[in-house]
Amino acid sequence: MTEPAAPQPPAWWIYRGDGVPHNxxxxxxxxxxxxxxxxxxxxxxxxxxxxxxxxxxxxxxxxxxxxxxxxxxxxxxxxxxxxxxxxxxxxxxxxxxxxxxxxxxxxxxxxxxxxxxxxxxxxxxxxxxxxxxxxxxxxxxxxxxxxxxxxxxxxxxxxxxxxxxxxxxxxxxxxxxxxxxxxxxxxxxxxxxxxxxxxxxxxxxxxxxxxxxxxxxxxxxxxxxxxxxxxxxxxxxxxxxxxxxxxxxxxxxxxxxxxIEQPGPDRLAAIVAAHLGADALEEAAPLVEAFLAEQSNGSVAVDQLLSAIQLARAGADEDPEQWQDLLRTLWRHLETGP
Missing domain, CATH: 3.40.50.300 (P-loop containing nucleotide triphosphate hydrolases)
Structure with missing residues (x-):
């Protein structure tokens, strides 16, 4: 079964937003x-x-x-x-x-x-x-x-x-x-x-x-x-x-x-895949959920999520208690300052 063709961008668009260079x-x-x-x-x-x-x-x-x-x-x-x-x-x-x-x-x-x-x-x-x-x-x-x-x-x-x-x-x-x-x-x-x-x-x-x-x-x-x-x-x-x-x-x-609004689940998933690869999505799912909860409590940035996923993939989450302390450090709300 063939997949449906991707929708064509509107004719008036010059910039398509797909990250593919063109003239x-x-x-x-x-x-x-x-x-x-x-x-x-x-x-x-x-x-x-x-x-x-x-x-x-x-x-x-x-x-x-x-x-x-x-x-x-x-x-x-x-x-x-x-x-x-x-x-x-x-x-x-x-x-x-x-x-x-x-x-x-x-x-x-x-x-x-x-x-x-x-x-x-x-x-x-x-x-x-x-x-x-x-x-x-x-x-x-x-x-x-x-x-x-x-x-x-x-x-x-x-x-x-x-x-x-x-x-x-x-x-x-x-x-x-x-x-x-x-x-x-x-x-x-x-x-x-x-x-x-x-x-x-x-x-x-x-x-x-x-x-x-x-x-x-x-x-x-x-x-x-x-x-x-x-x-x-x-x-x-x-x-x-x-x-x-x-x-x-x-x-x-x-x-x-x-x-520009804070990204929701779908856009966060696309961002993670673009930066870290599609294989990172499944293992990053718990962190994405936790990040969305943090968004509702204060201002956190997407690069803070990406940093957490990168550290988790390197093994920094092996000790659950220390990992939670590290997450609190990584996800310090931006408006609270140091």
Whole structure:
């Protein structure tokens, strides 16, 4: 008896969520009329980042139908995808899964803290290093080709690199934006709306230096002309939040929001099989049941379950009493702290 054929994904989906690489990004339609970011001819040649997409994280990520819908909506509408939920639910991993399946290169990762500013994401300028070089040159101690090249003292950040003009979008992960200063979400509005920014230090250069090569966040070099960086294909932006605070309405309105729930039994089984193999499911069944009970009492993360299964398979559960003590250590609820 033949098995029924797997259901076909909806025709409008670009990202399928099955972890199988494909070239579906080539079917991405033009942006809507209210998001006219692509101007002129697409770039012909794209430099290849030195590292490929994270194969391991991208291949094993388990995604539900609703989240795949949200990813494809964000891709088609050219809007950031705001993912909320408890720690350990896979919010950050989604960016790697999309980059791996659609062949968009390594994820540009921008971790956010309370001290992070918009400038940190766009670019950094080593003014002290350039001044030091100028002093050496005046003293006759600095020679060689490239002396005085301002591009050597500029480095685009993850956001700035994601906005470089490319035929294919890059994937940008803005991690834990809820930890930021209160002004950062509003500062991002213009950049996300216009898909462009200005490198102020390049505006002061003479006409013969209109185009300057600058370093990028992924170890390459890219030309910047007249100090302007403007994307051709809007990046796929994943913004994560542990819901430590609310975002301004103007910012939230420009994002697509999806709340990732704690995984249930079926998804937990799929996650265990993806990471540890199908043969681990049967012996892990008691731990999965215990983990689900812990979820109802507080916040525990999937990686805590995987750690417990890995230790049990190594024999750490031979002494039942010591094993229960170890489980209490492994499954300490995240909101209780140390």
């Amino acid at each position: 579906g990004i080539e079917r991405l339609p033009d942006p809507p009329s209210w998001r006219p970011l692509q101007q002129g001819m697409p770039p012909q040649d794209e430099p290849v980042p030195p590292q490929p997409a994270d194969t391991r994280r991208g291949r094993v990520f388990q995604v539900d139908h609703g989240l795949v819908d949200a990813v494809n909506a964000a891709l088609l509408l050219r809007r950031p995808l705001l993912l909320t939920g408890r720690p350990g639910t896979g919010k950050s991993t989604l960016a790697h899964a999309v980059a791996y399946e659609l062949g968009l290169g390594p994820v540009l990762h921008w971790p956010v803290t309370s001290r992070t500013t918009l400038r940190d994401g766009l670019y950094a300028y080593d003014a002290i290093g350039r001044l030091h070089e100028a002093n050496l040159r005046r003293a006759g101690l600095e020679t060689g080709e490239g002396t005085g090249d301002i591009g050597r003292f500029l480095r685009l950040g993850p956001l700035g690199t994601a906005l470089l003009p490319r035929r294919r979008p890059r994937v940008l992960l803005v991690d834990e934006l809820d930890k930021s200063d209160i002004d950062l979400p509003n500062d991002l509005l213009t950049v996300f709306e216009e898909g462009r920014f200005t490198v102020e230090e390049l505006l002061r250069l003479p006409p013969e230096q209109r185009t300057v090569p600058v370093r990028t966040a992924d170890g390459l070099s890219a030309p910047v002309t007249d100090g302007e960086v403007e994307c051709w294909a809007f990046p796929f932006v994943v913004i994560t939040s542990n819901e430590e605070r609310e975002f301004p309405a103007a910012f939230a309105r420009r994002c697509l929001r999806y709340d």
